[in-house]
Amino acid sequence: MHRLFRPALRSLSLLALTLGLSACGTFNAGLRPGGFTTVVIDAGHGGKDSGESPNQYLKEKEVALDTAKRLQPLLRDSGLRVVMTRTSDYFVELDDRVAIADRYYPNAILVSIHYNASPSHAPRGVQTFFWRPDSYGLATRVQRHLIGESGLENRGVTRRVLRLTHSPRVPSILCECGFLTNRDEANLVSNPAFRQKIAQGIADGVLEEQEQGDVNIGSLPPLERRVIPRPSYTHHTGRRHRATMSRDHSRKGTSRHKGRTKTRATAKSKRKKPRES
Numbered sequence: 001m002h003r004l005f006r007p008a009l010r011s012l013s014l015l016a017l018t019l020g021l022s023a024c025g026t027f028n029a030g031l032r033p034g035g036f037t038t039v040v041i042d043a044g045h046g047g048k049d050s051g052e053s054p055n056q057y058l059k060e061k062e063v064a065l066d067t068a069k070r071l072q073p074l075l076r077d078s079g080l081r082v083v084m085t086r087t088s089d090y091f092v093e094l095d096d097r098v099a100i101a102d103r104y105y106p107n108a109i110l111v112s113i114h115y116n117a118s119p120s121h122a123p124r125g126v127q128t129f130f131w132r133p134d135s136y137g138l139a140t141r142v143q144r145h146l147i148g149e150s151g152l153e154n155r156g157v158t159r160r161v162l163r164l165t166h167s168p169r170v171p172s173i174l175c176e177c178g179f180l181t182n183r184d185e186a187n188l189v190s191n192p193a194f195r196q197k198i199a200q201g202i203a204d205g206v207l208e209e210q211e212q213g214d215v216n217i218g219s220l221p222p223l224e225r226r227v228i229p230r231p232s233y234t235h236h237t238g239r240r241h242r243a244t245m246s247r248d249h250s251r252k253g254t255s256r257h258k259g260r261t262k263t264r265a266t267a268k269s270k271r272k273k274p275r276e277s
């Protein structure tokens, strides 16, 4: 081969390698090790939105906030920047929670903390929701550690369109850390030491994902049989929030307001700048 062609050939080889790696990258949409430096912690509900259902033993907005505040130092002390969407009992619109997370794109993840409720007292367990393919590893690791720390039943990792799993530009998960309508689980959650375990489980999952990314996570599971590709306003299994607060569009026939796509502006939300620590 003529010497003059060699540099050109080398350039072509490099180009092909680069394109090849890029193409491979499209197959692996997960987080890479060290893939984020900021964690936006979202304590569910707040203010006028208590997250309550009639047969619930504890106020969700209170235990969600407490758990979020326990999670904050665990992540901060491990070297991550932490942003809270709320730090006390005030209401934050879901869109504002999304906007807060998006401010830290592309180096952030969003972790939304909730406790579940059901019309029946029977359901129990922990479940983590995600939608984006790059959030599956995070959801898997957090769910695994949540189960390990809490000892609660494993309801699994579920891919579902929710406002906080679908709308943010950053990897996002929503954790349902036990049923407040189940007497045993509500009793556990009422104990601060148990909420510390919940926070520790979430922290361990987040830190493991930060360190390892999606290595050895496996491929994305198939979608649920029926997924409506429209962000729902609530997430709780089998619960309907009050109409003025939110509407569930994810479940057929559960809402009197089925079909509407906007929440009613019943009151202006108190907006506070996210706190960093």
Ligand SMILES: [Zn+2]
Binding pocket: 044, 045, 051, 060, 114, 115, 236
């Ligand atoms: Zn909730």
